[in-house]
Amino acid sequence: MRKPVSVIAAGFALILSACGTSGSTGTSPQASTPITIGVSVSLSGDFSGDGKALVQGYDLWAKDVNAKGGLLGHPVTMKYVDDASSTSQVVTNYQNLITQDKVALVFGPFSSLLTIPASVVTDRYNYAFPEPAGGGPKVFEKGLHSIFFVQPAAVEDNLVSYTKWLLSLPSGQRPKTAAYATQDDPFTQPQVDKAKGLLEAGGVTTASYKVYPAETTDFSPLALQVVHANADVVILGTQEPDAVAFVKAFQQQHYNPKSLIETTGPDQGKDFADKVGAANTEGIMVPAGWTPAAKAYGNDTFVNEFVAKYGGAPGDISADAAEAYSVGQVVDQASKKANSIDNKALITALHSGTYNTVQGPMSFDSVGRPQGGVGVYIEQWQGGSAVFVYPTTVATKKPEYPKPNWP
Amino acid sequence: MSLVLEAAILGILTGGVYALMASGLTLIFGVMRIINVGHGALVILGAYLSFALFRSLHIDPFLTLVITMPAMFALGVVLQVVLIRPLKTDREALSVLVTYAMALGIEGVLGYVFTANYVELRGWYETASFAIFGFHITYVYVFGFLLCLAILGALFLVLYRTAFGGAVRATMLNRTAAQLIGVDVDRVSALAFGIGVATAAAGGVVFGITNAFNPGSHYDLISRLLTIIVLGGLGSLRGAILAALLMLVIEDITAVVISPVWASFAFFVILVGVLIVRPQGLYGVRVRERI
Numbered sequence: 103m104r105k106p107v108s109v110i111a112a113g114f115a116l117i118l119s120a121c122g123t124s125g126s127t128g129t130s131p132q133a134s135t136p137i138t139i140g141v142s143v144s145l146s147g148d149f150s151g152d153g154k155a156l157v158q159g160y161d162l163w164a165k166d167v168n169a170k171g172g173l174l175g176h177p178v179t180m181k182y183v184d185d186a187s188s189t190s191q192v193v194t195n196y197q198n199l200i201t202q203d204k205v206a207l208v209f210g211p212f213s214s215l216l217t218i219p220a221s222v223v224t225d226r227y228n229y230a231f232p233e234p235a236g237g238g239p240k241v242f243e244k245g246l247h248s249i250f251f252v253q254p255a256a257v258e259d260n261l262v263s264y265t266k267w268l269l270s271l272p273s274g275q276r277p278k279t280a281a282y283a284t285q286d287d288p289f290t291q292p293q294v295d296k297a298k299g300l301l302e303a304g305g306v307t308t309a310s311y312k313v314y315p316a317e318t319t320d321f322s323p324l325a326l327q328v329v330h331a332n333a334d335v336v337i338l339g340t341q342e343p344d345a346v347a348f349v350k351a352f353q354q355q356h357y358n359p360k361s362l363i364e365t366t367g368p369d370q371g372k373d374f375a376d377k378v379g380a381a382n383t384e385g386i387m388v389p390a391g392w393t394p395a396a397k398a399y400g401n402d403t404f405v406n407e408f409v410a411k412y413g414g415a416p417g418d419i420s421a422d423a424a425e426a427y428s429v430g431q432v433v434d435q436a437s438k439k440a441n442s443i444d445n446k447a448l449i450t451a452l453h454s455g456t457y458n459t460v461q462g463p464m465s466f467d468s469v470g471r472p473q474g475g476v477g478v479y480i481e482q483w484q485g486g487s488a489v490f491v492y493p494t495t496v497a498t499k500k501p502e503y504p505k506p507n508w509p
Numbered sequence: 510m511s512l513v514l515e516a517a518i519l520g521i522l523t524g525g526v527y528a529l530m531a532s533g534l535t536l537i538f539g540v541m542r543i544i545n546v547g548h549g550a551l552v553i554l555g556a557y558l559s560f561a562l563f564r565s566l567h568i569d570p571f572l573t574l575v576i577t578m579p580a581m582f583a584l585g586v587v588l589q590v591v592l593i594r595p596l597k598t599d600r601e602a603l604s605v606l607v608t609y610a611m612a613l614g615i616e617g618v619l620g621y622v623f624t625a626n627y628v629e630l631r632g633w634y635e636t637a638s639f640a641i642f643g644f645h646i647t648y649v650y651v652f653g654f655l656l657c658l659a660i661l662g663a664l665f666l667v668l669y670r671t672a673f674g675g676a677v678r679a680t681m682l683n684r685t686a687a688q689l690i691g692v693d694v695d696r697v698s699a700l701a702f703g704i705g706v707a708t709a710a711a712g713g714v715v716f717g718i719t720n721a722f723n724p725g726s727h728y729d730l731i732s733r734l735l736t737i738i739v740l741g742g743l744g745s746l747r748g749a750i751l752a753a754l755l756m757l758v759i760e761d762i763t764a765v766v767i768s769p770v771w772a773s774f775a776f777f778v779i780l781v782g783v784l785i786v787r788p789q790g791l792y793g794v795r796v797r798e799r800i
Contacts (some may be wrong), residue, residue, distance in 0.1 A: 146725045186560075186577030186725070227662075286770070314769035319720055319729055320757075322519050323764035330512050343627050343721040351635040354647040377629055377721070381635075508636075 136177040137206035137443065139164070140199030142220065144212050147187025147318070151342055151373065152212040152422045156234060157182055158412055159426025160209060166407065167434055174437045176206075185211060192216040196223045209429050212422065214238030214257065214288040215316070221249045228450040231470075232433055235424035238288030242469045248445075249470040250452050252429045253391055254461050256471050257289055260389040260478045261297035261337065264363055267480060267492045267501065268335065269304040270477065275503065277334035277360060281310040283324055283348075284339025290365050290405060293389070294339040308334035318344070325351030335361040342367040346377045353382060353508045360504035363387040368483060372418040383483035385505030390481040392424040392461045393490055395498065399458035400431065417487045428459035515644045516765045520758030522650035525657040526719070528753035530712030530730070531737040532661055532746055533705030539681040539744030540701040543593060543604030548758045550612035551706050555581055555713025556722055557619055560628055570630040570714050571652065577714070585706025586606035589699045612727060621784030630717040653715035660711050661750065664704070668746070677701055681744055740780050742793025751791055755779070 141160060144153030147251035164178045172178055181203060185192040194213055199205045200223070208224055210217055210233020217236020225248045226230040232250045236417020237257035241249065243417075268277060280301055284294040291313060302308060310331035314324055321344050328336055329352065336359045338348055353363070368374050368388035375383050392398075394405045394416035404427055405416050435441045435458070456465045465473045480492040484499055491501040533665050534548040545551075558580065559573040568576075592611060597604045634648035668674035679687040688694050716722065716730070737756055742749025756776050763775040781790065 146620060146625040146723070150723060150725075151627060154624070154626065312769060314764075315773075317729065318769060320523060320727075320760075322523065323516050323761040324769055325513055326512065326519065327765050346629070346721060350636055354638045355645045356638070373626075377627075379631075379636075 108455070110151070110208065114331070133299065134172075134175050134177075136179060137173065138179045138181050138203065139204060139207045140181045140183070140196070140205035140207055141209045142185045142192045142195035142211045142216070143182050144187040144216070145182075145184040147185075148341065148343070149187040149212045149216070151370065152235070152420070153184075153187075155420035155422035156212055156426040158408070158420075159234070159423035159428075160430065162404070162407055162411060162423070163427045163430030163434075165411075166403075167430060173434060174441070174443050176443060181205060185216060187213075187216070189216060189219050192220045193223055196220050197469055200224070200227045200229060202296060206299055207445065207448075209426070210234055210236060214241050216240055217249075218244070221246055224248060228445055228449075230433075230445045230452065232429045232499050233454070234404070234429045235422065236289075237472075239292050240288045242471050245469050247453070247470075248449050250466045251470050251472055252432050252459065252461075252464070253425060253472055254464060255391065255478050258292035258296045260293045260365065261363070262300065263492055264295050264337075264387065264389060264480050265300040265304070268301065268306070268361070271503070277306055279307045279309040279331070279333040280335045280337060280344045281328045281331040281333035281359075282308065282337050282339075283310070283312045283314065283328055284365075285316045285318075285341065285344065287316045287339070287341070290339030290341070293365050294337055295338055306335075316341075321347040322351055324348075326350075327417050329355045329357040332357070333359060336358055338362075338364045339446075340364045340367050342370055342374065342377075346374070346428075349378045349382060349386065356508070358507045361385075361387065362505055363389070364478075365389065368488065369421050369481065371420060371497045372414065373420075375483075380486050381509045385483065385484070385502045385508075387482045387491075387501075388488065389478045390421055390488070390490075391478045393479075393481065393488075394419055395490075396460070396462070396496075401460040406458045424460050428461050431459045432457045432464075449472070512765050513762055516761040517758050518644070518646070519650070520761035521754055522646070522654050523719070523761075524754035524757035525654040526715045527737060527757060528714060528732065528750040529657040529660060529708055529750040530716070531734045531753050532664060533708035533712070534734050535738040535741065535744055535746060535749040536664070536708075537702055537705040538738065539746075540677055541589075541593060541600070541604075541698050542684070543596075543608070544735075545608045545705070546605055546731055546735070547608035547615065547727075548705070548709060548734060549614035549727035549729075549781075550615040551581070551585075551709040552713040552716060552730055553722055553724065553727045554615050554619065555710030556630065557623055557628075557713075557719035557724075558710065559714045559717060560630055563630055570632055570718055571656070574656075574711055574714055577710045581710035582703040582707040585703035586670070586699045588701035588706070593702065594695060594698070612731070616724045616727065623724065625722040625723050625725065627723045628717075629721045630714065632718060632758055635718055635766075649715075649718050651670055651721065656711060656715060660708060661746075664708070665744065667704075673697070673700070736777070736780060740783060741791055742790030745790065745792035748792030 107128050183195045185195050208229050212235045214236040217233050225246045231248050237251045282294050284291045304421050312469050345364040368386045436448050436451040440447040456463050479490050481488040482491045489499045491498045530552050537545045558577045559570050562568045562573040563570050597600050636649040638645035676692045676697050680694050737752045738749050741752035759776050760772040764772040
């Protein structure tokens, strides 16, 4: 009998396209007993670059804490499992880490997209879930008490500083129109939507607003629309691949907005500069909560140790690594405060008090939203490296405005 | 120039790249009646080979094809002999499993060697452009499209102007009858697989200059390539080219006129519509077999 080849092929196409998307509490062991901390990280797929940076940050913290005698006396071993940036795999991973590997503690994965399903599993087993990169509003909508987002501000506020800066410009320079494009991702879209609302309220007209699927690989038509809108400023809700693609497309079309900000991508240091070309980075902005030059708690040590362990320059360090390191710092301080590494005790401890990190001090509300009040700053590429330009309290240079034309 | 027209031009230019990638896939199906779900991984492998040469020897990505296409051709022949030829029964279904395993193997090796980080091929032509009625067309898309035309033209010449091409077409029409008239179908199959894989290398270069890629990029790619060859008609080169252009033009126009969210959906609506009217695809041949 003849095989229905078209059906097999079409079926496989559908399955593969789907691939592309995406109890008991750990008891406190005796002091000096080695413990394992489990993390699901994206070592492949869309978030693989960020996943690798998380591993670097976590490993560095584990090395530091072990050098000081361990986490409350327990030598720490990190166990990583790859989730391939998949929302289903991340669930399986945490389930296995907790029930099969019986890890003492769990730390968070990369992105709100993966943190949301993972947090449900870890909460079910009453594990504390400090996490470095899941700060979208939907992360907190579940109302879980076991999750703690270790960044200075909730993600939706990431572009607030940027809008404040734009609206503070003298009326002659203030932009009149803005174009927006964002992934339909719980990390990027809330930031862009909030910025759009604030700018519209400030009198900046929306020339274009587009949301695109996170699985998009061809960004040319999207960029074309932004170019056609010919707005004064462009605000993009991106991860690194689309951040690079938009920059290239704008260059191709000789489109020079007065200001361009991307939610992720330009914060990836040398990696971003290599991909778009160092000369093309000039004037591009990104919201950032951490910089190698910040005078926050333990930041100098972190930066020096990072460069010693992984090489490169301080400017090459991904903010993801600093965020992961901060998770360890918070847990270290919470365990001392609770005098326990029992998950229940840690959850209770983390809901009160202030914790110092390389990103600055922070505390957490009842659903794990950060209450640092530090805010997120604006970084801008100037002369080949990203520097803080706003607010003036942390700025090392003045913002370049308008952004220079493409070379 | 209007946005729709610009999107259509962009769709045609990028469609050429997909046509090149899909041509190898449909050729392999036509000759061997196997579904090579590892074709996307071979495209990405080709892109990485060019990336390695570009990074270590600073060879222009397009020029790397002089090395990568023959290398990929040889790899294709070996893969066919080792993995595909032993499949004597139930080839269509088993080939899916075997080539999927091959794809995972390639992804694993690439991940080990190059890590999972996204990389891109770079050249002066990636951002340089020229203007037509105010619309800037980037050189890389034009060069990519010309490369596609050249390779597809060469493929047509081989298929329709050489004795080997005659043997390939005979095998595509009826494998058993071709054997009866003296065609060495094993040899034809191995060479056709090699040619298909070599075109994947060429497609990989253009894909790698216009898109950031990592070892896992093949999943999205193969799903698109399979839908292209299903729409074009399995085994039809002309169909693959037309379907690739249609897919990208429809997606790009939908993205700018309605929303990027509906871009792929719009293409699938048309795919289903065509398959209802012509189940064999645009250029497919309806085959009746006694059961």
